[in-house]
Amino acid sequence: MNLTTDVSGLELSNPLMPGSGPLTGDDERMIYLASLGLGALVTKTIAPEAALVGRACIVGGRDIIMNSEAWSEYPASTWIHEYLPKTVASVDTPIFASIGYTKEDMETLIPALEPYAAAYEVIPRYVGKDLVSVGQIVAMARSLTQKPIYVKMNANLPDPVGFARVCQENGAQGVVAITSLGPNMVVDLKNRRPLIGTPDGFVWSSGPPIKPLALATVHMIKKALPDLSIIGCGGVASADDVLEFLLVGADAVQMLSTAMLRGKEMYRKIIADLPDALVRYGFSSIEEVKATSLGATRVNMEPSFPQIDHDVCNQCNICVKNCPYFAMSWVDGKVHVDESRCFGCGLCESRCPVHCIQGVLD
Numbered sequence: 001m002n003l004t005t006d007v008s009g010l011e012l013s014n015p016l017m018p019g020s021g022p023l024t025g026d027d028e029r030m031i032y033l034a035s036l037g038l039g040a041l042v043t044k045t046i047a048p049e050a051a052l053v054g055r056a057c058i059v060g061g062r063d064i065i066m067n068s069e070a071w072s073e074y075p076a077s078t079w080i081h082e083y084l085p086k087t088v089a090s091v092d093t094p095i096f097a098s099i100g101y102t103k104e105d106m107e108t109l110i111p112a113l114e115p116y117a118a119a120y121e122v123i124p125r126y127v128g129k130d131l132v133s134v135g136q137i138v139a140m141a142r143s144l145t146q147k148p149i150y151v152k153m154n155a156n157l158p159d160p161v162g163f164a165r166v167c168q169e170n171g172a173q174g175v176v177a178i179t180s181l182g183p184n185m186v187v188d189l190k191n192r193r194p195l196i197g198t199p200d201g202f203v204w205s206s207g208p209p210i211k212p213l214a215l216a217t218v219h220m221i222k223k224a225l226p227d228l229s230i231i232g233c234g235g236v237a238s239a240d241d242v243l244e245f246l247l248v249g250a251d252a253v254q255m256l257s258t259a260m261l262r263g264k265e266m267y268r269k270i271i272a273d274l275p276d277a278l279v280r281y282g283f284s285s286i287e288e289v290k291a292t293s294l295g296a297t298r299v300n301m302e303p304s305f306p307q308i309d310h311d312v313c314n315q316c317n318i319c320v321k322n323c324p325y326f327a328m329s330w331v332d333g334k335v336h337v338d339e340s341r342c343f344g345c346g347l348c349e350s351r352c353p354v355h356c357i358q359g360v361l362d
C-alpha cells in the first residue's frame with residue numbers, strides 16, 4: 001500500500017508526524033521518534049533563548065492534555081551545535097524545524113538551521129491575531145530560505161482563513177492547523193488555586209476534544225485557499241483520524257497528545273493501521289484520499305427513525321437513558337422507539353456501544 005504523501009515537494013514515507021512538543025525536545029527523543037517510522041519529525045519550538053518553564057506544567061485527563069509549557073527549554077545554540085547535528089547524523093527522516101517568534105528571531109535562526117531543516121514551521125505566537133505582523137514574519141522567513149515554510153495557527157483565531165491568506169501572500173507554502181486550545185484552566189479545589197498554569201493561571205488543551213475544531217479549520221481554509229498546503233493537527237488518535245484530516249484537505253497530519261496519553265508506540269501503531277483503514281474506506285493510497293473531495297452534508301428535514309437490531313442489543317440502556325426527546329423506552333424487555341416523539345437526531349446511534357442502532361446517521 002502506498003502511504004507516501006507529497007508535502008510541498010517533500011516526499012514523506014507516510015503522512016504522520018509528531019506535533020511540536022516535549023517528545024521532540026532533544027536529539028535522543030527525536031532519534032527515538034524517528035525509529036517509530038514517522039514520515040517527518042518536528043522539533044520542539046526553537047527560539048534564540050531558552051524558555052523558562054514553571055513546573056509542574058502538564059496534566060492529563062482521560063483523553064485530554066493540559067499544559068503550560070513554552071518553547072524549548074534549550075537555547076537555539078544547543079539545537080544548532082548539538083541536537084540537530086546528532087539527529088541528522090543518525091536518521092534520514094526529514095526535519096521540520098519549529099521556530100519562533102519574531103522577524104528578528106527568523107533572521108537569527110533560519111540561516112543557522114538551514115543545514116538541518118527540510119522545512120520550517122513558523123510560530124508567530126505572540127502576534128497571532130495581528131495579521132500585519134504575521135505577514136512581516138512570514139515574508140522575513142521567506143527571504144531567508146528556499147525551503148517549504150508552514151505557519152502554525154492558533155486554535156481560536158477570529159479569522160482563520162484571513163490568517164492563512166496572509167501567510168500564503170507572504171510566501172508560505174502552507175499552514176499547520178491547529179495548536180493547543182486556550183487559555184483554559186484546571187482548578188485545584190482542595191488548595192483553592194489553579195492546579196498548574198502560567199502565573200495568570202492558564203493552560204492550553206489538546207487531544208481528541210479539539211479534533212472537531214481542527215477538522216473544521218482545515219476544511220474552511222482548504223475551501224477558501226485550495227492551493228495552500230495544510231498540515232492537520234489536533235486530537236488525532238487513530239488511522240481513521242489521519243484519513244479524516246486528509247479528506248478535509250490536509251497533506252499530512254501531526255499528533256502529540258495521544259502519544260502522551262496512550263504511549264509513544266501509538267505512532268507506530270497508527271502508521272501500521274493505515275493500510276487497513278485505507279482499504280476499509282475504499283482507497284488505494286494516501287494521495288487518493290487527498291485527491292478526493294469531501295461530499296456535501298446530508299441534511300433531511302424529515303426524520304429517519306432508529307432501527308434497533310434486538311439480537312445485537314446488549315440492553316445497556318444508554319439510548320433510553322440519554323434520548324433528549326424522551327422517545328425511547330423498554331417495552332416487553334426490548335428498546336422501543338416512539339416515532340411520535342423521536343426527532344431523528346442521531347444521538348442514540350452514535351452512542352450505542354454495540355452498534356445495534358442504525359438508520360439515522362448512515
Ligand SMILES: Cc1cc2nc3c(=O)[nH]c(=O)nc-3n(C[C@H](O)[C@H](O)[C@H](O)COP(=O)(O)O)c2cc1C
Pocket residue numbers: 019020021022044045058065066067069070071072098123152178179180205206207208210233234235236254255256257258
Ligand atoms: C506539552 C505540550 C507542549 C507543546 N509544545 C509546543 C511547542 O513547543 N510548539 C508548538 O508549536 N506547539 C506545541 N504544542 C502543541 C502541539 O504541537 C499540538 O499543536 C497540539 O498539542 C495539538 O495536537 P494534539 O491534539 O495531537 O496534541 C505543545 C503541546 C503540548 C501538549
